[in-house]
Amino acid sequence: DAGITQSPRHKVTETGTPVTLRCHQTENHRYMYWYRQDPGHGLRLIHYSYGVKDTDKGEVSDGYSVSRSKTEDFLLTLESATSSQTSVYFCAISGTFSSTDTQYFGPGTRLTVL
Amino acid sequence: AQSVTQPDIHITVSEGASLELRCNYSYGATPYLFWYVQSPGQGLQLLLKYFSGDTLVQGIKGFEAEFKRSQSSFNLRKPSVHWSDAAEYFCAVGARAGGTSYGKLTFGQGTILTVHP
Numbered sequence: 073d074a075g076i077t078q079s080p081r082h083k084v085t086e087t088g089t090p091v092t093l094r095c096h097q098t099e100n101h102r103y104m105y106w107y108r109q110d111p112g113h114g115l116r117l118i119h120y121s122y123g124v125k126d127t128d129k130g131e132v133s134d135g136y137s138v139s140r141s142k143t144e145d146f147l148l149t150l151e152s153a154t155s156s157q158t159s160v161y162f163c164a165i166s167g168t169f170s171s172t173d174t175q176y177f178g179p180g181t182r183l184t185v186l
Numbered sequence: 187a188q189s190v191t192q193p194d195i196h197i198t199v200s201e202g203a204s205l206e207l208r209c210n211y212s213y214g215a216t217p218y219l220f221w222y223v224q225s226p227g228q229g230l231q232l233l234l235k236y237f238s239g240d241t242l243v244q245g246i247k248g249f250e251a252e253f254k255r256s257q258s259s260f261n262l263r264k265p266s267v268h269w270s271d272a273a274e275y276f277c278a279v280g281a282r283a284g285g286t287s288y289g290k291l292t293f294g295q296g297t298i299l300t301v302h303p
Contacts, residue, residue, distance in 0.1 A: 114190075116293070
């Protein structure tokens with residue numbers, strides 16, 4: 073299994089509070105991704121990173137920001153959480169930015185916004 | 187833009203029975219195709235992938251999938267299901283080089299598999 077950890081694994085928060093989720097990898101992969109998983113929608117890409125300090129938006133980036141100050145860490149921040157952001161969040165990594173490269177997924181973070 | 191449809195939200199089979207999970211994609215050319223499995227409380231694990239060549243692809247855990255260009259499908263099959271196969275299965279498509287979606291995966295909605303003893 074790829075060395076990917078996510079923290080916290082579960083979090084309950086209130087509307088309007090800031091939340092930061094962390095993804096940590098030990099594989100030294102250049103590319104990292106944040107997805108959200110919702111029933112009926114599968115996984116949707118929020119943001120991705122192609123190197124330290126290099127990030128770009130995915131298809132559902134509104135309300136989210138990311139940062140990557142080290143190769144091994146990719147942070148997802150909800151500046152002001154809303155109930156629509158209740159979801160399971162997955163981090164993924166890959167060695168190259170290619171549709172042929174396997175993305176390896178972390179265990180997920182279940183976030184509930186009340 | 188590429189898209190993936192998994193028509194079956196939930197499938198129930200008996201242990202030992204055969205399984206087929208459906209996946210249809212929309213893409214202008216031959217895409218890269220993937221099947222992932224998610225066991226309860228865990229992340230996604232790659233079962234198999236198709237890039238080119240033989241349209242019947244073998245994966246881990248005894249799964250296989252067949253790419254049918256004429257039907258825009260990439261259905262996942264297993265001849266005999268085990269109770270441990272109960273999980274959620276996701277089909278995904280990746281774009282070929284040259285497009286804005288290159289390097290990004292588009293996932294289907296998922297199919298939940300329940301296995302009865």
